[in-house]
Amino acid sequence: MGGDNAPLEIIKGTIAASKEYNASFILVGNAEKIKSIAAENGFDLRRFEIVDTDVSITMEDDPLCVVRSKKDSSMAVALKLLAEEKGDAVVSAGNSGALFTGASLIVRRIRAVKRAAIGAILPFTPPVLLLDSGANINVNDENLEQFAVMGSAYMRNCYGVMKPRVGLLNNGSEECKGTELQLAAYKRLSKNENINFIGNVEANQLAFNVCDVVVTDGFSGNILLKSIEGMGKLMIGEMKTLFLASNVSKLSALLVRKGVRELKHRYDSTEHGGAPILGISKPVIKAHGSSNAKAFKNAIRQAISVVYTGVTYDIAQEAEGFERKILEERNAKHEKDGEKKD
């Protein structure tokens, strides 16, 4: 029931996915509405299970409502089904904050993960995973290190990158750049032998194959993600204006129309499918709020890929190692402090 185009486009996307992928589907939402839309459009929903609930979360709702006032909402019910192992993944185009909160509190984080994060695949060649893209407005250096570990596992499993290059988003390439957060994170990331840290990266380098994973706090991650979206839209518009400016260029527009359409698809966020919420014990995928059927189908494809590659298991393994390391660091520090006192 979530997103700007629910439930029509969500149902259409799920029907399309059921024809392409070997998976079964549970639709969670207002059964009456779902059935009447199916009847209006001539959809055959017999192959889907429908779990009925007439509550749904809006974009304006407080994220915590998913575990408080709206425990019976379609989002909360879907997450509970996942927690109870009645499904293998949840895909939702609804309120991001609520989905993130619900995933963390209902499905629960992987035991050793301190903060889950919403990963966004930036539309570059090769693709770059941005962590966090907006869920965690305030983070610390330990969180950023763990994002780097989780992001590396994701790019290894879902994109086949053997040694993912991790960059720290910063306002300059030098080690001394950034706020206290970046300075502390830089130190942590440099010392971590399980990741391939390449140092600070600036926002203007990301499109040009400098790293596979970029870590940052959710505030600046959101600014980055949205400015890429906005510029993509602006530049596609500029191209169209250029082609349509005269009859001569209308001819050339015909000639390169296919190319422009491909570009539009690449830089149009609805084409990338979903953003994985990493650090959750089972796959939860956030589809863009403006998802149409195709975008929602792509988010389902991404959920299936996360299930099959076992990236969640891999992240859990990594997180256990990370927790051990942090504990050892703290113990070493305590011992050292103890020695000093002696």
Next chain:
Amino acid sequence: MGGDNAPLEIIKGTIAASKEYNASFILVGNAEKIKSIAAENGFDLRRFEIVDTDVSITMEDDPLCVVRSKKDSSMAVALKLLAEEKGDAVVSAGNSGALFTGASLIVRRIRAVKRAAIGAILPFTPPVLLLDSGANINVNDENLEQFAVMGSAYMRNCYGVMKPRVGLLNNGSEECKGTELQLAAYKRLSKNENINFIGNVEANQLAFNVCDVVVTDGFSGNILLKSIEGMGKLMIGEMKTLFLASNVSKLSALLVRKGVRELKHRYDSTEHGGAPILGISKPVIKAHGSSNAKAFKNAIRQAISVVYTGVTYDIAQEAEGFERKILEERNAKHEKDGEKKD
């Protein structure tokens, strides 16, 4: 002597400016080097005053060197000339941090301005002034309010916008979005009757005429500015690839070549000339480090426009009013606290 292409491109840009604008110029730098480059290239420097110094600040130098170990550098000397009223504006393509520090400490801030800021004109239609674009990594809500006041004065004076619309960069449009900084700044900006505050703006809206001034901390401002630069470069590259993909599209490339060139110019930061450092008692303009002659000439043009429009005087007036308001607020608060105690 600052920037990637000094002194050759700086000299060429200044010569070009001297032919176009009614202004006189002082070149500050290594006189021997300047003269030998002029001789090599057949430049006539007789119309320029040259102030000789053989020290210069590199991109790696600590910003504070401009007032400490490198007090005799070309940048420090130029700023001193400005402070002593031997010139009307300084333009430099050198180390941004050093120029910002030198402007604040040698030329000095306007009395009532707490923090100066580097403004960047984003390449949109209409243009949007971003404050701060990277100088102040950590700011408070009072600073952001003052940036809004200074930015409004700049857009009124230099771009003729009568009631500049001010937006607060945030990760969502709702009032409750952002970190503590954005929450506090939102309150301040809403209450300020001297500015036209339109609320939170998201990074993907900026290109589409939602505001004239966008305020944020220097860290996220830098991420925004650089991602716009990177995406501009990427998309121009995509257009070229598209046109050159086949012989058919090579033909169309010929047809729209002029348009693409214009786009490249618009989204190429070197075309926008300089970024004004607002809040300084005299005009100081930062030209991009990679400035070529044309970009440097544009930065000079911007400096001249700042001098002629008297924006510095306007900002000083506004800042006085702002300071009065803050003092009144504090006094009111003290009185209220006093009453409570009684």
